[in-house]
Amino acid sequence: MMAQAKHGADVIVFGAGIIGVSVALHLLQRGRSVILVDRRMAGEETSYGNAGLIERSSVIPYGVPRDPLTLLRYGLNRSADVHFDWSYLPRIAPWLWRFWRESAPKPLARAAADMWPLIERSVIEHETLMAEAGVLPQLRKNGWIECYRSEKTFAKARNAAAALHDFGLNYDVLDKQALQQREPHLSDVLVGAVHWLDPATITDPGGLVKAYAKLFVDQGGVFLRGDAGKLQQEKGGWSVATDIGPARAPEIVVALGPWSDIVYRPLGYRIPLLMKRGYHIHFETKGNSFLNRPVIDVDGGFLLAPMTHGMRLTTGIEFAPRDSLPTPVQLDRTEPLAREIFPLENRIEPTPWMGSRPCLPDMRPVIGRGSRHDGLWFAFGHNHHGLTLGPVTGRLLAEMMTGEPTFTDPAPYALERFNH
Incomplete structure (x- = not known):
C-alpha cells in the first residue's frame, strides 16, 4: 500500500462515505489503481447517521410543499419537519427561492424523470456490492411504512401513491387493523399506512460502508488518511498530503458530501450546495417490543428505524450552517x-448525533467532469439519498471515467447545468 501511495495511482477519490467508497470500488473493478483519502475512517460521517433506507420508491424528490398552512408552520418554526436558524436565512434565501421554483409541478416532474434511472437500479447495485463484500444477508427486503394519524392525510397519501402508477411501484394500503398485523407493537393512534414494498433496508448503514471499504482494500485499493483541503494541482495531475506522505494521481474524484466545497471553491467553481442538517438518537425498547422495518410517522414528522445500536429516532430538516453548534429541538419535539x-425506553447515547445532508436546489446530484480542470470529477449532492444512490453513482461515474457505455444518460447530473 505504501509503495503505491508513494508512486501514485490512476485516481484519488476524496471522501470515504457511501458515495466515495462506491466510486472507488467501481473504478478499481474496472482496472484503475485507486487511492481513497479521508480524514476519518469509512462510514463515520453522513453515511452513518441515516435511516438505513435504500429508497427504491422515492421517485419524487423531496421538494417544497405547496400548501400555505404547511409553509406557515415551517416559517414560524412550529413544525418537526423543518427548523430554521433565522440568522442563517439571509445567506440561503437565493437557494431557497430556486428550490421553491424547482419544486413546482412541472420542474419536479422533470427531476423525477431524471432521477428515475438511478432510483430504479438502487437496490440492484447494492445487492451486487453486498454479495461481493459478503454482507448480503444484512439486506432486509421487506420495505418500509409511512403511517398517518389523521384520515385526511391518509387519504392524500393513498391518492399520491396511486399517482405513481407509471413507475410500477409495489405497495399495500393498510387500514388500522392491517397495520397492527404487520407491526404489532405500533399503537392505535395511527389510523392507516402505506407499506412501500420495493425499498430495502439495513440496520447498520455505517457498518455497510465499512464493509464496502474493506472490499475495496481487499481487492487492492489503498485507503489513506489525509486532508482534501491540502490538494495541490501539479503538472500532469494532482497531489495531496496523507499520513504516509504525498499521494499523486492524474485524476481525482471529489465525493466529500457536505465538505465538497473545500475542494471546489478554491478551484473557482460556484456550485449551489447547501447542507440540510439532521439528528438522531437511539432508544432502548420496552420488553420485547420491536419493529420489522423502518416506520415514518408522517403527521408527527419523525422516523423510527430498528438499528444494531437500538431504535433510531431521526428528525427532519434543519437549515443551519454546517459547522454551527447543534440545536436538536426537533428531537425534543418528536420524542x-x-x-x-x-414503547420506547431510555435514550442510549447521552448526546444526539448530528450530520449534514448535501443538497442542490434542483434535487439532482452532480455526477461528472469538472469543466475547467483536466482530471477533475465530482460526485456529491444526493439530496437525502446518498445511501440509496451510492453504488449506482459509483457505477455511472466509473463508466464515464473509463470510457465505457453508460447505463443511462449522465447529462441531467452534469455540472454545466449551473453555467460552468
Missing part, C-alpha cells in the same frame, strides 16, 4: 410523539 406510537 413524546414517538412514545405515543411505540
